[in-house]
Amino acid sequence: KNPEGDLTNWRSALVKTESISEVAKKLGYEDYLLMSRGEATSAGRARQLILANSFEAVVGAIYLDQGYDVAKKFITKNLISNLPEIIENKLYIDSKSHFQELAQEKEGITPRYEVVAEEGPDHDKTFTIAVKVGEKEWGKGVGPSKQLAQQAAAEDALKKYQN
Template sequence: MTGMPTAPYQQFAREKLGFEFVNLDLLITALTHRSYVNEHRKSVSDHNERLEFLGDAVLELSVTNYLFRNYDEPEGILTSWRAALVRTESIGDAGQKLGYEPLVRMSRGEKQGGERARLQILANAFEALIGAIYLERGYDEADAFIGRHIVSKLDNILKEGSWRDPKSHLQEVMQRIDGHTPRYVVLEEVGPDHDKIFTLGVYSGERLVSRGTGPSKQAAQQEAAKAALQLYRD
């Protein structure tokens, strides 16, 4: 990693992770997207996909172990809880809060990408960071890191019921309260094809209950269902 400033990476490690990397290349590689290597083939050869592969496995083991040891629910429910904890939105949000985005090396094109691509890059880097911590400090350190930034979200997930599929949950609630099955309608589409944003409405009969926006129709439906569930709870 010669020829590049490394101090910001070590500062991030000290301030956000609580230790300095002996092998700082691990941290820098964890925050290097494949697209950056494609633009700098003569000077950079490593990107974060192998570390992401490792970190994904460590993340799943850590979360699974925590749920198994602390809850007696059946396998299906624990699987849903785990999925809610490790989904892209959850780990991307954790990465955003850690504040490493300015350190992520990516191509000029990726920097200009939409919100969906940005969140995916942050999530992938978070998993790669777990892999780097595991190699540098061992499983216990990686497990503690996951506990602070991912498992800590569980109480809120359970309180909000966000571990349940919002559309299925809304169907149960709406049928019980209104006697209707939710109906989803596209209200608006904006943006270019590669970064389109959809707004959908969810209806109970002819009544518009709520709206949702997302980078796909499915994502917008999920957001509309979440908003509707909040209204029914209120």
């Protein structure tokens, strides 16, 4: 019924770190994790990874303790139940591609990404990137690589575009 590529994209969206960490947050795992003060106050990628890993550890523990069927039930209830939202909101498309589709559809122009700032030493740079459609700036993003900063800029633009 659905093309193979869509199914692969949906699966990827379900199991990516961001999705799994959101499930772990909803289940309250943050309250049970001991973290350094720096990690506890951080909202970044490392924190998401810790939360995602905690969810995966619980799945593994359920499997070892209670078997495949119980683990499958837990995954279905807490993770796979998010699939309709992922499909409806096109969360399986990365932010940059999604914003490009919207900009081309609504404005007839491909967005362009510009480096606004580069900070830090070569081995630990932080990039700030703006995304523009025509001359209008739609969003800004910050990240440890140009690619991640572009994704963050596209996410920011999508939030503004949808409001």
